[in-house]
Amino acid sequence: MTQMSMIEAIRDAMDVCMTRDPNVLTFGEDVGYFGGVFRCTAGLQEKHGLHRCFDTPISEGGIIGIAIGMAANGLRPVAEIQFADYIYPAYDQIASEAARLRYRSNGDFSAPLTIRTPVGGGIFGGTTHSQSPEALFTHIAGLKTIIPSNPYDAKGMLISAIESDDPVLFLEPKRLYNGPFDGDHESPSVSWKGHPLGEVPEGHYTVPLGQARQIREGRQITMIAYGTMVWVAEAVADAMGLDADIIDLRSLVPLDLGAIEASVKKTGRCVILHEATRTSGFGAELSAQVQERCFYHLEAPIQRVTGWDTPYPHAQEWAYFPGPKRVRAAVELALKAA
Amino acid sequence: MTQMSMIEAIRDAMDVCMTRDPNVLTFGEDVGYFGGVFRCTAGLQEKHGLHRCFDTPISEGGIIGIAIGMAANGLRPVAEIQFADYIYPAYDQIASEAARLRYRSNGDFSAPLTIRTPVGGGIFGGTTHSQSPEALFTHIAGLKTIIPSNPYDAKGMLISAIESDDPVLFLEPKRLYNGPFDGDHESPSVSWKGHPLGEVPEGHYTVPLGQARQIREGRQITMIAYGTMVWVAEAVADAMGLDADIIDLRSLVPLDLGAIEASVKKTGRCVILHEATRTSGFGAELSAQVQERCFYHLEAPIQRVTGWDTPYPHAQEWAYFPGPKRVRAAVELALKAA
Amino acid sequence: MAKKQSNHATKPNRSKMPNRSRMHVPEPPFRPGDTPDYSHISVPAMHSPHRPDPMCDDHETAEHALKLIRVMRFNGEAVGEWIPAIDADLKRRMLTDMVMTRAMDDRMFAMQRQGKMSFYMKSRGEEAVSVGHAHALRNSDMVFPTYRQQGILIARDASMLEMMNQCLSNSGDPLQGKSIPVLYSFKKHGFFSISGNLGTQLIQAVGWAMAEAYKNEDGIASTFTGEGATAEGDFHYALNFASTYRAPCIINVVNNQWAISSFQGIAMGEGESFAARGTGYGLATLRVDGNDALAVYAATAWAAERARKGGGATVIEHFTYRAEGHSTSDDPSKYRPKNDADVWPFGDPVERLKVHLIHIGEWDEERHEALSAEAKKTVRETYKQAEALGTVDAGPQVDDFTMFEKVYADDPELLTEQRELFRRELSQ
């Protein structure tokens, strides 16, 4: 075990895979010599060589396009998109190509690539450095979409993603890169140092895709979250003294329906949290699933706590972010109701 | 009033707008001389001139890109994307640009463009001529997403879209172009001729965006649908002798929440229908909304009837399509439950 | 303005409305009702540009992007520096493949018209591009084709039965009905799964080629686009990435003059050739008479050698003509003169190779008729076998449950659930 920030854990996952498998390589804008604007690939070029960790033109569609061709030809590319807000030029390559290749060729070809990209707000990035577009990818059959909330999971899940035979979108909550975040932007930032989930095994291990992590056990209410919002949920549960079941989904597709169903059947109350815009966010799918599977156990309406149906504003960042107050209000509604 | 197919109604809407307003123009792949692969712009070039109805390079991103620039400069462009399956190369221009321009410039600029594109299956088009990607657009704040189910609405809604000061995505269910479709592909096709909703006023009229159409009134169950599935819902309601409230949403964003809420509060039972892939489809948002607003009135779990979580296959088209059998099964579940 | 002579005359605005707009919209020289006359397009008889060393500086090929590499004159004579060193056997093989491709196209088109399949696309007029190209590559070089390079599969000895089964979506379809007709996938023949989305595979091919170099192997990738689809972003990505990483690949633009109903000028704009698009990226650029199988072979062999030796990518424009409709859904008489194909000045590719073989004394009319008859017979018999395995709406058919397979490497829980729901639906 060593202490790692989420950045270090992500870098270590790539390092481990590149060391074990010569077919693993990584590339993206500023990924090579410089090591990425968030430093996730720092040192990998020096260690593994120019051809295994390199800069690309500013062309997200091109980056995913070459990754598909490489993956189809036996490599295991890990492509970085500098911010998730810039993934849209690659949307066609991801949705029409990477996710479809196995199906349309009936297994003749496949595209086992991994796409890493930072998501979420909290760094005053405004409309184009803050988005959480996960829902746009969960609608795409053939693609896996995952999002860790801590260094331990980040490393284990990224190794699983690289080793997966399917294309995987690996979302990195940038507000968690350097430490957990309880949603209160005015309190001093905390680091992963000393945090139990900052304890990361050296070498190779995996966190399987499709398994949620039960953050804590409780009987009063189920809180379903992923990424940054896991920490906000925990903080609110603490502050309110809730006896909550908190589920960190980790993987959105495939989804751990068993964990969700078991929890809500137990508690009868459910709050779903995400940072993305509310309408057609992934919370909608979660709400629909819970309602379909646990209808007769529900004692109150399922609540969604989300960003607003606006772009992510710059100055009003913390008014947009679904912080502790918004979570608390939803929990109260879920608890109050008959 | 004249008889029109949906294709003629759509063409007529553009003709009316181009005649009234010299700033309206239309373009896209094969849209000019030929009049579009579905003939929706046939005759418009001859009537209104080469510069008002013209062919573009095969470049969906470019098509929407120029439309944004034109719209910002005072024109009212109507851009055709040949199939919705090919809209993804324009995803960035739509989501990051058209939908965001007003917001990020705080109203200094805006992009009032209309994007027309055919959606849905039923013509053996396989994975790349059958998709219904509406949910990917309903998640985008700043964009309106609408979808008519008949010639009358098609014309009135398209005129509203062209006159709207916001960017509008106008989805055309291609299986309805020539007639209503009850979901039974083995029965002979029906034409709009003689159908009451094929009676279309001449000249200018609008169907406001954001208002659902109540197809029929009932007390037993609410069926929420849009596009092709409206007709399947009706057919099943007929076949089962249901006393159903059937709502044709017409507009997904903005959504007529009032109509939905009133209906489900009345019936206590709800089935949601769409052709798109289930996970994170727009049905998820509808289910979440219904559950949030009508929880205490629900007597059974809300059911979603959708396409499967696979690409749209070619030979197995009718096994994928959410046809009458799948709808009936869901209705039975919704009715059976206590 | 002294703008250069354009390759196509422009027509006055046909609309009834006066056009006061200054916006320029290009139009094809001829529309239905016009008498097409292509005398403004020069058919260089002896003017193929010089053949530089395949490892030359890309500058040396800049003029090639604007000229036209040709080998065969219309009288069958082979002339110039680009004559490929291939024997009569290979030429006859190429002729056979082209004839076979056309025979299969004709049959499948007719069968589509009879409702046996949902869709079909012919490659008539473009057979030299696919067949000539394929024979100049190694069979292990991965091609990333569009829907109009079926000739490559024929040239690589793919099973015509399997191809037909794919088109019929029948019980023998290797793709089990998942894809529409002609979107083949034949990894065993170095033939990448064709996408229905135009352009996307251009940049994937560059990635494939980069992987070859990464692995220090000497395979190359060869990717195709129609001239219309060069307007997609993927074309730019492909040229740019191929240039940056010197990817061992060939980027083929098949300029068959039409993109459904849009003439090539819509994609081309004020440019002069599609090959020339590559010049600004520092790629080698060749423009070749696509109806001349030997010229296609020669240009391909040149580009393949360059790529394999580490010289990077070449853009090849194959200048040809789409002699039939875009697909079975299309009626070209709606947007171009009926006899446009006939007056196209570059002739028919099958005819031209045939005349050449006769000219060099390696072929005659009788053998050619026998070949055509044989091809038709093979196609007819193969089609019979295929139809026995089912058609899109007559059994034996693909099991519907296969639609749930191959979405992922292994099925997620949700799909297993949905498969179960579907089972219940069927038993209703």
Add this chain to the structure above:
Amino acid sequence: MAKKQSNHATKPNRSKMPNRSRMHVPEPPFRPGDTPDYSHISVPAMHSPHRPDPMCDDHETAEHALKLIRVMRFNGEAVGEWIPAIDADLKRRMLTDMVMTRAMDDRMFAMQRQGKMSFYMKSRGEEAVSVGHAHALRNSDMVFPTYRQQGILIARDASMLEMMNQCLSNSGDPLQGKSIPVLYSFKKHGFFSISGNLGTQLIQAVGWAMAEAYKNEDGIASTFTGEGATAEGDFHYALNFASTYRAPCIINVVNNQWAISSFQGIAMGEGESFAARGTGYGLATLRVDGNDALAVYAATAWAAERARKGGGATVIEHFTYRAEGHSTSDDPSKYRPKNDADVWPFGDPVERLKVHLIHIGEWDEERHEALSAEAKKTVRETYKQAEALGTVDAGPQVDDFTMFEKVYADDPELLTEQRELFRRELSQ
């Protein structure tokens, strides 16, 4: 292979791992620790290419894409055919605007370091590009800038106070805090709302220009990209559509050698210039010394005349150097030698215009110092006024409820509901 001389020497692989891969990855000539030496880059002193008539055939500008238009020698002398016919007043105005731009940049950068705003981006070294360009256009011509053309706003007499308010997201911010600093929007100054997404505005500008032609007006659009972002599909769309519809616009590529940490060779590949990308599309192409304000003016005026007269679009590459970090979030010493900017052989654009004005007897060191002092003072005072209107984290601030506004032309029901939810959240 006899590949052409590249503009940059290539370095051996620095990694500790032996590289048996044949995949080529370009590297910049110098990295931290190296002593940069740009003697391989030729600085043409008198060799500006011929100035053709602005309505010439695009062919005539093909060589311009590979040469460099320069007007001012380092000694201040103006030479060659491109000397613009402008008087000393305008030159002094340009100098003033450049000095003002730089003074504002310096102040804002320092204030960001003090936490007054979340982010800032300087344009040091590139002031001649924006200022020279702006003065050769009409103020009503719409520019579609990137984040490094603040000089255009200064040149067009935009209110520096409003610009600062935008950066501070304070109560005077015309964008009401919605956008991050420097993503200005000033319709009243013909300055299109800057997008955070690179490249997207290139094709929008073409659409804007098409609308000008459609309306039979004679405005033009001028759009900018960094050399790095030319790799986006939008660049290709812009070149292609501009060519097809002869859109009256200018497509500017500011090649400042760096895209964050990536040197220009990553985007360029084996190409030789970014202007040359336009050649294959049949567009006019100019390459200009971007540190020479008079050359930028001259090239812009040429392209604007061509566009306005119906000659279509020009691609202009402005060859310059990003003298500072990418933004306040960047530390360039991590990826390039510390003194790289100083040894860059094209000098400083402010200095160069100053030397020219002195050379022609229209300026002197004292006036220059006075100008600098005056600029600093104006900036300091304006900044004070701005700060009085608030900063990103000190009042007076933008009302949070404004975040719900301007999503649509009018608010949909759901947003009204959410606004109400937010009101309750605040009152908790």
